[in-house]
Amino acid sequence: MAILISENTKVLIQGITGREGSARTRFMLEYGTKVLAGVSPGRGGSEVWGVPVFNSVKEAAEEFGPVDASVTFVPGPQVKKAVIEAIEAGVSFVVVPAERVPLHDSLEMIAMARREGARILGPGSLGLLSAGKAAMGWEKIILTTRYTLAAVGLPLVSA
Template sequence: MAILIDEKKRVIVQGITGREGMVRARLMLDYGTKLIGGVTPGRGGQVVHDLPVFDSVAEARRALGPIDASVIFVPAPKVKEAALEALHAGVPLLALIADRVPLYDVLEIVEVAAETGARFVGPNTVGVMSPDRAVLGMMGGAAETARTWFRAGPVGIASRSGGLSAAAGYYICRAGIGLSTVVHVGGDAVVGFTLRDAVEEFERDPETEIVVVIGEIGTSQEEQVAEAVVGGSVSKPVIAYIGGRAAQSGTRYSHAGAIIEGGRGTYQHKVEALRRAGIHVVEAFNDIARKVSELLGTRPKGERVHG
């Protein structure tokens, strides 16, 4: 299994006629994603990559049947409109790719998603990838590169960094270990699908044996992962790496979601919380794959890893 996306999920792209949407739709198709159509208002009736284009998500659903996920490739000021349209049409999972989406727009999307029982990844995300199955967004780059770099296996990755998501996956696979799913939750201060959400999803996935969390300074997402472990909703081994160790209060690191305000969101506070919860914290990024190998290597052959 995998979380969020696999080869059976029926996916559309909102903004498919735009330059980015068109390019990324091709990559998703090439990787094996079950892309069934696209939406661009005013472009209904066009065809992109042999896929039908519709004026609205509701129209696409009437013509195509159930839609499991929508990847939204539209400019930041249009993300709220596109996301709410998909949510009201009954799409249960969205990937919001754009960065700089206005905060109040994101909060409105959060509210409507809760009302409709839907989830969204992002904004400011490169997406989600389940190796050898499917990809949402632009995780892994070119399809052929993703096939070469990533393979299926027992490690789930939940990350606040798009670049480090792929890099961690690459080094884990290079060590001879595969991945169940890689989730970039997004780089903004408010995101729909958090690190804790991802870790708890991995807990329920029978194919995921170890979870890797790649965090950063700012927000309390990493502390929430620690709370999940302490509270018992996560029992599988968790390895964590936190970026921004040298950043001081008031420093902006990487992107909007990684800023320290006063004593909140500091590297030290996150690391202390994670270690108190029994999470394996590595101080160097290059130690992630080594720690994964170490934990997997301690089990008897054929026995699953337990926390």
């Protein structure tokens, strides 16, 4: 299985100014994740935990260059728009923690990702963790108490 996130992965947070986006960004930064920028339409020019906020993924990519991955902290009905925006801006890996994403939206996102050579983890994903290196999405309690660096990796999937 390919390593999808490392200490060098350049991560963007969509929905960074919301409650979940802000809290999880802080946890990811504390864990060592390389969070380049956040996106919240209408809030460009602000900062969250020292991370600059842009109005769109395209604006963030123009400022920082290619973004490797995005994690979306937006409500289920808004996920499709966020994922499409990320993929259109050249992001090749998107983590979607949100639940209650309409099925048809999920199918459209997956089809687009396949066409564009991108990957989506979710909807309904806890996130992704490379022990001791970087994380996308996870809650602080999970990041700090359960996983340590080892020679073997184990992908976990809930049904």
